[in-house]
Amino acid sequence: MKILKTFAFYLLVALILLFSLFPFYYAVLTSFETGTAIFTPSYLPQNIDLANYAQVLSQGFFPRNVLNSVIVAAATVAISLFLGLTAAFALARIQFRGRKLLLLTVLSVSMFPQIAVLAGLFEIVRALGLYNSLGSLIMSYLIFTLPFTVWVLTTFMRDLPVEIEEAAIVDGAGPWHIVSRVFLPLMWPALVTTGLLAFIQAWNEFLFALTFVSSNSTRTAPVAIALLSGTSAQETPWGAIMAASVIVTMPLIILVLIFQRRIVAGLTAGGVKG
Amino acid sequence: MAQLTLRNLCKSFGRAEIIHGIDLDIAKGEFVVFVGPSGCGKSTLLRLIAGLEEISSGELLFDGEKVNDLPPKERGIAMVFQSYALYPHMSVFDNMAFGLKLAKSDSGTIRERVEEAARLLELEPLLNRKPRELSGGQRQRVAIGRAIVRNPRVFLFDEPLSNLDAALRGQTRVEIARLHERMPDTTMVYVTHDQIEAMTLADRIVVLRAGRVEQVGAPMELYLKPATRFVAEFIGTPAMNILPAEVTAEGGLRPKGGAALPLRAPAKAEGLGLGVRPEDLHIAEEGEPALYEGRVTLVERLGESQLVHVEIGHEVPLVVKLARTVPARRGETLRVAAPVDAFHLFGADGQALDIRPQ
Amino acid sequence: MKQSTGRTLTISARRRRAAALFLAPMLLVLVLVAGWPLLRTLWFGFTDASLGDLAGARWIGFSNYLEWLSYGEGDGEWVGLLVDGEWWRAVWNTLVFTFITVSVETALGLVVAMVLNVRFPLRGLVRAAVLIPWAIPTVVSAKMWAWMLNDQFGIINDIGLKLGLISSPVAWIASADTAMVAVMLVDIWKSTPFMALLILAGLQMIPEDIYEAAKIDGVNPLVTFWRVTLPLAAPAIMVAVIFRALDALRVFDIIYVLTPNNAETRTMSVFVQENLFQFDQFAYGSAASTLLFLVIAFITLGYIRAARLNLG
Numbered sequence: 042m043k044i045l046k047t048f049a050f051y052l053l054v055a056l057i058l059l060f061s062l063f064p065f066y067y068a069v070l071t072s073f074e075t076g077t078a079i080f081t082p083s084y085l086p087q088n089i090d091l092a093n094y095a096q097v098l099s100q101g102f103f104p105r106n107v108l109n110s111v112i113v114a115a116a117t118v119a120i121s122l123f124l125g126l127t128a129a130f131a132l133a134r135i136q137f138r139g140r141k142l143l144l145l146t147v148l149s150v151s152m153f154p155q156i157a158v159l160a161g162l163f164e165i166v167r168a169l170g171l172y173n174s175l176g177s178l179i180m181s182y183l184i185f186t187l188p189f190t191v192w193v194l195t196t197f198m199r200d201l202p203v204e205i206e207e208a209a210i211v212d213g214a215g216p217w218h219i220v221s222r223v224f225l226p227l228m229w230p231a232l233v234t235t236g237l238l239a240f241i242q243a244w245n246e247f248l249f250a251l252t253f254v255s256s257n258s259t260r261t262a263p264v265a266i267a268l269l270s271g272t273s274a275q276e277t278p279w280g281a282i283m284a285a286s287v288i289v290t291m292p293l294i295i296l297v298l299i300f301q302r303r304i305v306a307g308l309t310a311g312g313v314k315g
Numbered sequence: 316m317a318q319l320t321l322r323n324l325c326k327s328f329g330r331a332e333i334i335h336g337i338d339l340d341i342a343k344g345e346f347v348v349f350v351g352p353s354g355c356g357k358s359t360l361l362r363l364i365a366g367l368e369e370i371s372s373g374e375l376l377f378d379g380e381k382v383n384d385l386p387p388k389e390r391g392i393a394m395v396f397q398s399y400a401l402y403p404h405m406s407v408f409d410n411m412a413f414g415l416k417l418a419k420s421d422s423g424t425i426r427e428r429v430e431e432a433a434r435l436l437e438l439e440p441l442l443n444r445k446p447r448e449l450s451g452g453q454r455q456r457v458a459i460g461r462a463i464v465r466n467p468r469v470f471l472f473d474e475p476l477s478n479l480d481a482a483l484r485g486q487t488r489v490e491i492a493r494l495h496e497r498m499p500d501t502t503m504v505y506v507t508h509d510q511i512e513a514m515t516l517a518d519r520i521v522v523l524r525a526g527r528v529e530q531v532g533a534p535m536e537l538y539l540k541p542a543t544r545f546v547a548e549f550i551g552t553p554a555m556n557i558l559p560a561e562v563t564a565e566g567g568l569r570p571k572g573g574a575a576l577p578l579r580a581p582a583k584a585e586g587l588g589l590g591v592r593p594e595d596l597h598i599a600e601e602g603e604p605a606l607y608e609g610r611v612t613l614v615e616r617l618g619e620s621q622l623v624h625v626e627i628g629h630e631v632p633l634v635v636k637l638a639r640t641v642p643a644r645r646g647e648t649l650r651v652a653a654p655v656d657a658f659h660l661f662g663a664d665g666q667a668l669d670i671r672p673q
Numbered sequence: 674m675k676q677s678t679g680r681t682l683t684i685s686a687r688r689r690r691a692a693a694l695f696l697a698p699m700l701l702v703l704v705l706v707a708g709w710p711l712l713r714t715l716w717f718g719f720t721d722a723s724l725g726d727l728a729g730a731r732w733i734g735f736s737n738y739l740e741w742l743s744y745g746e747g748d749g750e751w752v753g754l755l756v757d758g759e760w761w762r763a764v765w766n767t768l769v770f771t772f773i774t775v776s777v778e779t780a781l782g783l784v785v786a787m788v789l790n791v792r793f794p795l796r797g798l799v800r801a802a803v804l805i806p807w808a809i810p811t812v813v814s815a816k817m818w819a820w821m822l823n824d825q826f827g828i829i830n831d832i833g834l835k836l837g838l839i840s841s842p843v844a845w846i847a848s849a850d851t852a853m854v855a856v857m858l859v860d861i862w863k864s865t866p867f868m869a870l871l872i873l874a875g876l877q878m879i880p881e882d883i884y885e886a887a888k889i890d891g892v893n894p895l896v897t898f899w900r901v902t903l904p905l906a907a908p909a910i911m912v913a914v915i916f917r918a919l920d921a922l923r924v925f926d927i928i929y930v931l932t933p934n935n936a937e938t939r940t941m942s943v944f945v946q947e948n949l950f951q952f953d954q955f956a957y958g959s960a961a962s963t964l965l966f967l968v969i970a971f972i973t974l975g976y977i978r979a980a981r982l983n984l985g
Contacts, residue, residue: 054799057785059801064862065809067828068817081833092878102822128699131692136685143696150707152916152925152973157966160717160949160959161710164727184706191699204400207367212414212465215387216691222413225402245810248942256774263812268931270811279820286813301801304862308867309874369684384683 057281065290067278072212072283079280088272093284102257103285106265110289112277114243117182124183125190126228130220131193133198144195151188158184166253177253178261182246186239193307197231198224234307237300241293249308263288317345318502319469321363324373325361327556334359336673337527341519346495346503350513351549357474357506360523364504365394365471375556377468388418393473394460398480399454401446401461407433410443411461412416435497436490452483470498476512483547492516493501506608510550514538522546543659544588553593553622557661560587567673568660572628573607574617577655580672593622593636595657596623598649605650614643711966717959722906723957737960754960762778762936770853770940771921774860778916782868787902789869790876807866815930822846852937859927862953864920868913873911876902915972922969941965 045123058263071079075092097103127224132144162181171177206211225232260268269282279299297304319467326334334356340387341347344632349357362368364375375383382390382673393414401410404614408429409576415425433439438458446454455475462470471493476484492515495503507513514534515519522537522545525565530542541547558570562580569575570589599605612632613624616639623643624632635651639642718737722730736753743749754760789800806814821828824844833839845855879902887897925942932938939947945965948958 050788051791053788054793055786056797057788058799058802060862061806061866064814064817064821065805065902067821068813077870082828084828124699124702125914125970127695131695135688135692136687137692147703149970149973150703152919152969153707154919154942156923156925156945156960157962157969158707158710158714159946160955160962161713162706164713164948165705165710167727181416181706183702187699187702197730202398202400204396204398205402208394208396208402209413210367210392210459211365211387211392213417214413216688216695218417220695223402241712241808245812247810247812247929248946251929252946261910263810265379265808266816267812279823279826282816283820287815290809290813293810294805297804300803301797304802304804305870305874308870366684384686386687 065294068286068290069282072287076282080276083124087260093280094288097285097288102260103262103265103288105258106260106262107288109175110257110262111243114183114240116175116179117186117243118239120179121183121186121190121239122232122236125194126177126232127220128191129194130216130224144192147188151185151192153184153188155184159248159252160189161251162249172253173198173255173259175241175259176253178246178293181249181253182243185242185246190235190239193235194228195233197228202228202241215233230303233300237296237304238307241296242294244289318378319504320376320379321364322374322376324360324363324375324500325371326356326363328370331480332371333526334363334371337526337528339521339528339531341504342500343502344500344519345522346505347522348505348506348507348513348517348519349523350510351529353508354525355523356526357508357523361471361473361504361638365392366390366532378514381541386667390416391469391572392471393465393470393474394473395455395458396461397447397459397474399478401457403446406445407438407449407457408441410446410457412463414461414465416480423571428466429460432460432638435494436460436462441517451479452487455479456490459491463498468502470503472500472503472507474507475505476507476509476525488512488515491539510552514550518662520550522549540667541659542667543588543626544590544665544667547590547659547667551592555590555592555659556596557588557590558635560589560660562587563626565673570606574604576606576658577673578658578660579673581662581668582659583662587668588661590659591653591657593634596633596635596651596653598637598641599636599652606649607632608648608653610648611643611645612623614645623649625651683810686695690753705856709859711716714959714966715963717956718963719765719960720956720961722956724950724953725942730911730956733956737957754957754964756775759936759939760944760961763939763941766853767922767924767937767942769922770857770860770938774857774864774918774921776870777857777861777916778865778917779872779910781865782872783910785865785869786872786876789873803866803869805866807870808861809863811926812930814823814859815927816860818855819846822858827935833850844930849935849937852932852935856928856931858939859920859931864917864926868917871913871916875906878909879905915975919969919972923965955958 062200070083070086072093073086073089073091074083075090078087112312132140162184166172166181168178169176170178205223205227206219209219214223245263246261247263247267250264251267254260254264257265262285266282266285269285319339321337321339323336323338324334325332325336325435337360337460347633349360351357359368362554362633363370366382366385374381374433377390384649387394394509396639403415405413411429411432412425415428420428420536430439433442435458437461438453440628441449441453441457449457455478458475474485475491479557484529490523491505495501495516504542505512505516519531519538520534526546530537530538530546532542537546537550541550541555544557548557558573560568560570564577565575566580567575568578568580568587568589576589596606607625607627609625609627611623611634612626618639620639621637621641621643623637625635627633641647655672656670658670660670717727717730717973719732720730720731721736739751739755741749742752762870785803789796789803809817822845824830824842824847827842827845829845830839830842834842843850843851863929883901884897885906887901892900923942924940925946928938928940928943929946941961945958945962948954948961950958952958
């Protein structure tokens with residue numbers, strides 16, 4: 042009976058693993074296949090052919106698109122963390138009227154449907170001359186990274202001991218020095234968590250990237266992948282698409298494997314969207 | 316001239332006023348201890364002096380200059396916190412140097428000052444350690460060192476010993492006393508709820524109760540001449556016995572249920588209390604008139620002495636402190652006496668009244 | 674009392690000033706990317722703005738929402754978003770999508786969470802593996818599944834045929850009957866991990882001694898699940914459900930990539946994006962996004978009330 046139970050449990054674990062991992066495994070498999078081999082479904086690697094990788098990395102704009110994604114995600118994270126940290130100090134550490142209302146507003150923005158601001162944001166992007174530039178994406182991504190960052194950092198900063206701050210005040214530190222030289226070094230776990238989540242969100246974003254950027258050289262990787270297609274349905278370059286997909290996904294999988302604890306903590310602490 | 320002057324200092328949080336107009340002068344180099352039960356406002360008062368809380372009304376003067384609205388760093392103070400409040404990510408050296416770095420002192424001066432403080436507190440071998448690698452006592456010394464390095468006019472301590480174990484507490488208390496000797500020009504203000512710390516460290520003690528000053532005075536003055544019943548009970552362990560007193564037919568005083576004393580009763584005889592310290596009581600000699608005669612209900616042996624609880628028909632027993640050599644056993648009957656000049660008299664309002672012999 | 678000016682600002686006034694200074698950049702950004710665009714979108718919904726001429730937008734009242742188009746002599750018809758069959762089709766699609774995916778994800782998420790709540794040797798590894806679908810960009814997930822669901826060469830058809838589940842290859846994505854199923858499948862695959870982790874956090878807050886007490890009392894494990902585990906995890910599940918629902922209501926990427934230009938799967942977000950940028954119906958799309966915003970705003974308010982968040 043007990044053995045049966047254990048067996049059933051591990052069967053369930055195996056099913057979960059299969060369900061979670063098979064699609065990506067299959068994408069990797071396909072990315073190694075070329076020619077006609079691609080059109081016969083296989084379950085185990087036949088041969089490892091890097092031609093698809095060579096193709097997406099040498100032809101067209103894909104390397105550039107990946108670089109764009111890196112730039113946009115990194116800049117978004119940096120700006121979010123900086124603005125989030127200073128705002129969190131004010132929200133967590135200073136009593137003022139309207140503080141709770143402000144926190145609520147920030148929280149509601151984090152649940153905002155991005156599509157609802159698309160028209161107005163498009164106007165601003167054009168007015169600021171940012172259309173078809175990475176700046177438009179860095180700016181617009183703040184709508185989802187910033188509220189979440191502020192929320193999580195505020196929660197975290199509220200728990201730092203008040204006496205440390207007072208010791209710094211007595212030592213002559215103003216608010217800026219308290220944040221940058223006393224709190225910042227104590228907050229790295231929260232910063233890593235929020236930074237990672239913001240990075241993943243920015244890296245994966247599609248709607249704004251599709252709308253605000255229109256040329257091959259300024260696109261981000263997800264849009265480039267979405268637009269990769271052959272001249273007809275039959276000629277869809279599945280091998281290349283899968284190679285590009287693996288390239289775009291690999292950094293995230295590595296981050297997830299290294300920081301899974303921090304990511305789970307952040308997801309559940311802030312209740313961030315998926 | 317007083318270095319620190321508090322004039323009718325008040326502090327309210329919202330509607331609740333918790334410091335009700337405190338007047339106090341503290342001289343340069345003086346060691347003043349604020350003592351009182353929790354909630355008496357002693358820490359708040361210290362934080363008002365530090366500039367960590369805003370003064371609601373009244374004036375705070377440093378060297379005659381009003382500092383109500385100056386931030387802490389411009390007041391020339393340093394503070395040692397209850398939880399040490401060391402910066403966990405900085406080494407001992409950086410913890411002590413942080414204030415100087417913020418003040419943009421040159422690195423030579425910083426090194427010199429930190430090393431001097433480290434020498435004074437025997438922290439030299441620990442300068443590169445992080446706070447988490449230190450023991451409680453060492454952390455406390457770093458916190459003190461951080462304060463010394465700032466070379467403050469006024470040194471503030473907020474219950475600095477309460478996180479230490481008993482043995483270390485005694486040791487650190489001695490170190491603080493020695494520190495005060497070595498820095499005779501630095502004024503020190505020290506908050507504690509422990510009256511032993513107050514008695515041993517203070518030049519003057521300020522007893523606070525519910526946001527008001529109950530009495531200010533030298534430790535022995537408070538011990539010998541408590542101005543109020545509250546101070547009498549708060550200062551000294553074990554606490555003073557307070558016995559309800561009656562006026563005798565001859566106009567003298569008698570503790571309820573005890574022998575009459577040769578003392579004149581005051582004009583208002585309602586609600587009087589006679590106080591006598593346990594250590595001023597002794598077992599009556601043969602032929603000596605006893606104040607009380609009662610059964611021993613409990614003997615607490617402290618080692619060097621013993622506290623004997625004597626049942627005298629009140630709600631609380633009379634506590635008598637006797638030398639360890641005096642035989643005392645539970646259940647036996649004791650006759651207890653005290654010299655007349657050991658008594659304190661308190662009116663119904665808690666204020667001390669003059670003792671007048673008959 | 675003296676006026677507090679300049680250097681002699683009170684301590685709390687100085688702190689409030691620092692707070693204002695620290696909050697200003699964040700608020701400015703939020704106004705720039707959220708507040709102002711939202712108001713402008715609302716405004717465009719009441720104008721005749723077109724993609725090429727935003728500046729020339731003129732107020733036309735509720736015409737985008739509802740207008741009587743007169744053919745003369747009392748003849749005419751109602752036009753506008755509120756009587757647009759395509760819009761209501763998109764609303765219906767969105768609601769169906771949201772209801773089914775969130776229900777399935779909650780059920781599967783609960784199972785995965787229960788498994789991950791058991792201590793077993795490879796738990797850490799399994800938890801990391803479960804996170805992978807969540808981390809993969811939605812566009813990539815959609816492409817991966819598009820390939821797996823391919824009618825001619827897809828592995829799903831291959832498996833189905835080999836196991837005898839289907840008799841002939843199915844055009845999952847192209848055929849009207851199955852397009853929505855395909856889209857929902859991808860979303861369920863991608864979002865179940867998120868659900869599972871939020872529920873797991875709720876399960877882990879249940880003190881272990883409650884289970885031990887139930888065991889000692891001899892309570893049947895199934896009863897324990899229904900009477901102890903589920904009620905105690907309910908708040909966490911509620912939060913997770915609302916988060917997922919909010920996310921599902923604005924679904925865009927999966928549908929845009931997997932089944933472009935397909936009325937069977939067009940959701941509100943896709944409808945809005947197409948009108949704004951593909952059909953040159955900027956004002957009409959703005960009106961639609963206003964309605965979408967209202968729906969989601971209601972649910973958000975409900976969430977904040979239900980979760981009774983700690984604002985400190």
